[in-house]
Amino acid sequence: MKIENAIIKRINQHHESKQEQPRHHLGCSQLGEKCERKLWLSFRWATIEKFEGRLLRLFRRGHNEESVIVSDLKAAGLRITHTGLNQYNVDFGCHVAGSLDGIIQHGVPNAPTKKHTLEIKTHNKKSFDALEKEGVEASKPMHYVQTQCYMRGAKIDRCLYVAVCKDDDRLYIERIKLDESVADKHIEKGKRIAMTERLPAPISNNASWYECKMCPSHSFCHSEQLTKEVNCRTCAHSTPKHDNTFFCERWAETIPKQHQIDGCPSHVLHPDLVPWQMLDSDFEWSAKYLIDGDEVINGFDGFSSAELIANPSACAKIKSDPVASDLMKTFNARVIG
Numbered sequence: 001m002k003i004e005n006a007i008i009k010r011i012n013q014h015h016e017s018k019q020e021q022p023r024h025h026l027g028c029s030q031l032g033e034k035c036e037r038k039l040w041l042s043f044r045w046a047t048i049e050k051f052e053g054r055l056l057r058l059f060r061r062g063h064n065e066e067s068v069i070v071s072d073l074k075a076a077g078l079r080i081t082h083t084g085l086n087q088y089n090v091d092f093g094c095h096v097a098g099s100l101d102g103i104i105q106h107g108v109p110n111a112p113t114k115k116h117t118l119e120i121k122t123h124n125k126k127s128f129d130a131l132e133k134e135g136v137e138a139s140k141p142m143h144y145v146q147t148q149c150y151m152r153g154a155k156i157d158r159c160l161y162v163a164v165c166k167d168d169d170r171l172y173i174e175r176i177k178l179d180e181s182v183a184d185k186h187i188e189k190g191k192r193i194a195m196t197e198r199l200p201a202p203i204s205n206n207a208s209w210y211e212c213k214m215c216p217s218h219s220f221c222h223s224e225q226l227t228k229e230v231n232c233r234t235c236a237h238s239t240p241k242h243d244n245t246f247f248c249e250r251w252a253e254t255i256p257k258q259h260q261i262d263g264c265p266s267h268v269l270h271p272d273l274v275p276w277q278m279l280d281s282d283f284e285w286s287a288k289y290l291i292d293g294d295e296v297i298n299g300f301d302g303f304s305s306a307e308l309i310a311n312p313s314a315c316a317k318i319k320s321d322p323v324a325s326d327l328m329k330t331f332n333a334r335v336i337g
Helices: 003-016 036-043 053-075 125-134 141-154 180-195 218-224 305-310 312-320 322-330
Strands: 079-081 089-093 096-099 102-106 116-123 158-165 171-177 238-240 246-248 277-279 286-291 294-299
Touching (some): 053 079, 096 180, 125 158, 305 312
Antiparallel strands (some): 089 096
């Protein structure tokens, strides 16, 4: 490998090793998403997207652009607060929340005393051209919904949307007016999705549908129908609560946020996150699934969720083979693939 390529590889590996954990809330930036299943799977951490180093560096560029734009806006005479590490947070309850890029206290031309929320976005040339031609609502409906929800949460009825083209540094600025009906509709949708126990229907059952092809949940919906994630939110014992918490029915206590991503040994796969038929279980804190014609227990006195995800067919075969079952117990063995 050339030295140059080796350096690039190391840079990307560095960023890939520092993937952010999934957010604990359903963000306002997501509420304009059409597919309710995609939102539910993301919120329940059943699909956790991992990004390659190049994309992570691209995200960093977009984030770094915020401080540059804020600096330029201040130079243009706008007074801006709640930027960077001091962002203004909105919380609608039921796990729906978000953070603004800033609040403009005054200085917007033609509305010098009017407060505005500030939304900053970066675009490639194709996206920016469409934005200039059609405006935010038509070309970027998810951004439009995001601005509406932020205005509603901050109790400010104007937003200044500032976009920069990453290809040639063109700027596009649009003032957006609050539409309470749009904001309320999507906030309530987010609450409903976050609080529901069951998996919503997909936007399409066609694997080649354009909105499905690039979705991180594509394989779940259109092939495997099996989550790869073992955490408290994919567990059948956990329940979302209106106060932004998750409650564990197994241990009868609220699950601390810092522990939700790790789960616990009592994890049982949520029945909507597996492709198998669920049978009546002999134990309160376990599930019984029919896999390849065999009854397989998940949880107490059975296979762990990680084992079932790693190789469900092997678990079924071991369950139906007394010798293999005895060997597993004798050596405290685990199915790993």
